[in-house]
Amino acid sequence: EPEVTQTPSHQVTQMGQEVILRCVPISNHLYFYWYRQILGQKVEFLVSFYNNEISEKSEIFDDQFSVERPDGSNFTLKIRSTKLEDSAMYFCASSELGIAGQGSYEQYFGPGTRLTVT
Amino acid sequence: AQSVTQLDSHVSVSEGTPVLLRCNYSSSYSPSLFWYVQHPNKGLQLLLKYTSAATLVKGINGFEAEFKKSETSFHLTKPSAHMSDAAEYFCVVSDRRGFQKLVFGTGTRLLVSP
Numbered sequence: 001e002p003e004v005t006q007t008p009s010h011q012v013t014q015m016g017q018e019v020i021l022r023c024v025p026i027s028n029h030l031y032f033y034w035y036r037q038i039l040g041q042k043v044e045f046l047v048s049f050y051n052n053e054i055s056e057k058s059e060i061f062d063d064q065f066s067v068e069r070p071d072g073s074n075f076t077l078k079i080r081s082t083k084l085e086d087s088a089m090y091f092c093a094s095s096e097l098g099i100a101g102q103g104s105y106e107q108y109f110g111p112g113t114r115l116t117v118t
Numbered sequence: 119a120q121s122v123t124q125l126d127s128h129v130s131v132s133e134g135t136p137v138l139l140r141c142n143y144s145s146s147y148s149p150s151l152f153w154y155v156q157h158p159n160k161g162l163q164l165l166l167k168y169t170s171a172a173t174l175v176k177g178i179n180g181f182e183a184e185f186k187k188s189e190t191s192f193h194l195t196k197p198s199a200h201m202s203d204a205a206e207y208f209c210v211v212s213d214r215r216g217f218q219k220l221v222f223g224t225g226t227r228l229l230v231s232p
Contacts, residue, residue, distance in 0.1 A: 033219075042225060045220060048219060056219055091162060106152075106167060107164075109161045109162040110161055111161035
């Protein structure tokens with residue numbers, strides 16, 4: 001069964017460093033998402049991406065964050081200068097379509113990357 | 119704006135007894151509703167979804183949920199709990215008008231004792 005994969009599973013970085021989290025969505029999916037879950041808190045939406053551009057972003061997704069689909073398979077989240085409060089589990093998700101009535105729009109999640117900022 | 123409220127942060131049951139995890143939603147539009155499960159150190163797995171078809175939705179592993187518009191509820195049930203059901207369960211709402219930003223509840227941790 002196709003699945004979303006994420007690398008690395010755990011990333012440790014120092015405050016102020018740049019990190020890139022990588023995701024490989026399911027191959028025929030067109031919509032991509034990043035969510036995060038700070039320890040003990042609920043899962044929060046960060047950004048959605050379609051047709052090589054951001055379709056929606058949350059207040060959390062400030063100028064320190066960026067997303068990119070550098071090739072036909074990868075989807076990345078970059079944090080330019082990490083802060084302690086960026087420590088969280090980051091989930092990538094993908095869906096076949098995003099508009100109701102036009103195919104499946106269920107979001108399939110990857111296993112997550114645990115980011116620890118020290 | 120959409121939101122979900124999961125009424126219990128923890129639910130404890132004995133193996134073989136019924137499970138009820140409660141969820142109430144708020145949405146300005148016709149919502150899609152989901153239940154996701156997260157086992158320890160694992161990702162989020164979709165259990166079931168409601169998308170305006172049948173109000174009683176069956177999912178994987180014997181779980182089901184009923185959409186009740188009058189009560190704005192989408193409670194998750196299972197007739198008989200297994201030890202393997204112990205996990206965190208998230209009620210999730212999205213706006214079916216367009217791009218599918220998911221809004222998660224705070225989660226309910228299900229504990230199953232022998």
